[in-house]
Amino acid sequence: MKKNKVLVTGGAGFIGGNFVQYMLDKYSDYYIFNLDLLTYAGDITKHHSYKENENYHFIKADIADRETIMTIFEKEKFDYVVHFAAESHVDRSISDPGIFVKTNVLGTQVLLDASKEIGVSKFVHVSTDEVYGDLDFDPTTFFTEKTPLQPNSPYSASKASSDLLVRAYHETYGLPVNITRCSNNYGPYHFPEKLIPLTISRVINDQKVPVYGDGRNIRDWLHVIDHCAAIDLVMHEGVNGEVYNVGGHNERTNLEVVKTVIKTLGKSEELIEFVKDRLGHDKRYAIDPTKLENLGWKPKYNFETGIAQTIQWYLDNKEWWDQIISGEYQNYFEKQYSI
Template identity: 85%
Template sequence: MFKKKVLVTGGAGFIGGNFVQYMVNKYPEYAIYNLDLLTYAGDLTKHREIESKDNYYFVKADIADHEKIDALFEKEKFDFVVHFAAESHVDRSITDPGVFVRTNVLGTQVLLDAAKKVGVTKFVHVSTDEVYGELDFDPTTFFTEETPLEPNSPYSASKASSDLLVRAYHETYGLPVNITRCSNNYGPYHFPEKLIPLTISRVLNDQKVPVYGDGKNIRDWLHVLDHCTAIDLVMHEGVNGEVYNVGGHNERTNLEVVKTIISTLGRSEELIEFVTDRLGHDKRYAIDPTKLEQLGWKPTYTFETGIAQTIQWYLDNKEWWEQIISGEYQSYFEKQYNV
């Protein structure tokens, strides 16, 4: 009999997938349920090593499906919900904002209703620093938990909206919640459309690497495994109703990141190709994680150690990202689960 039941939404994605593996391995006494709709970025092949474990369960479902989500919560009576599931690619949100509103806003509301009905111990909503908008290039300025929400893309606006819903369910219904807002994650199993894995895969194939604008936009990079330990801590120790920022203190321009990868792989910077800037491209994100550090968290990866490890992981796992690029991973669910 398991001590606790933990529902992880979006557990076939990048951050959620790493968190599922982290939790299954760290807490064998917990039953870990991975709920994912398996849209274009949902990949179950990453979980081959934990599929046979007694404390791992997979559920294919749409978080915006009221009936299915309510039935699942009523049946399993989850103790914890860790909510990663979201449409997350900014470029896609500019092309089709409606999908982001449905999943990120309505889907969150459906989950909150279900969590309220069964009385979960904690609902952890995983958000993003992008809800704060952008910072200028002054290196002494940072996002704190008190920074006003000023989202600039349809993606970040949908995440800010879901943040406010989570807060409202705490204030109105007393639902025990926490919101975490993280900086840019990187590490194993990062979907190849994002900057770091896109650069690695293209450089390894001697293809041009697109860089928006002049490449001077700055991001604070957080290793995904540091993010997992932060969420674990917040889930168990976070003060109900509080927001916690999760940052790596690893600011780099996009161009610096690309050049680091090219240099590490021994290729020429002639592969860099500057392209038309993204609409509404935020200049800089940087997080002050002091509040979370006071709770007991510290990142263990510097950017130098983390990016070297990540590049090596992509070199060692070419089969994984090559099947993603080719689209072969999308048939894994049907083959594995005979549906």
């Protein structure tokens, strides 16, 4: 029996990397191809235990390299493409927007062209709730799939642009696509510059934790494994051309998240250090996932169980993140937060 071939772009990153593991563990009848350029946030050591798995294949390539991508697609004839590969850190997009346009917009177009050329069964574009802009602090308001796109950072603008390209390829060429827009993810193998792993690693090391502004900005937190399950469902059951929002109904202020980590690790809140607010810092994100729930998805984790598991993972895997936060990343951190 023919095995389906699934291309996961950005499979060495945080969410893509967890998705690769999720799919390999769940489906023995799929070949999983992990395509990644291995930039600063890319890490394939997380897949070490799968390197002898005949269903797992790694390809190092740049999604914006048209000639290489076309050659790979023509050779492998993928059945599904799940597109995670993106520059994703808002702070870095503010300091260098150009690379975000190249990877997130032009790279997506290359993948769409390649997918159209070979006739994939489904192209799943993994996006973000940040394309919607921000919400006020009214707890009854939520992003839905009908919310207009109003991105406020170079990162979210590049993601919104790629979303529109994906939609256009469906409407113009009939390419079978879905777009998922998720809230903030957390969990194992999260790169240490993001809020939760940054806080965990610095609290463990008794270092100051930078909090932008007054810490009142609100995010809706989603465990990465719940996100993987949602993408799996959309890939197989999503109606072609549709957008699905993925949210965990776990709204917390940034300050609440930091204090939760500090309390769990038994450290002092004196580690908190408020720093100058990020440019264009969105106030609140919150997602209504009803459409996806009607498709059959329900999150497994609430924030309390998920954050406890995540903190324990970082305690158990200090060697992994220790080597990341040394060297070049440390120079970036000091420049970004001036701590």
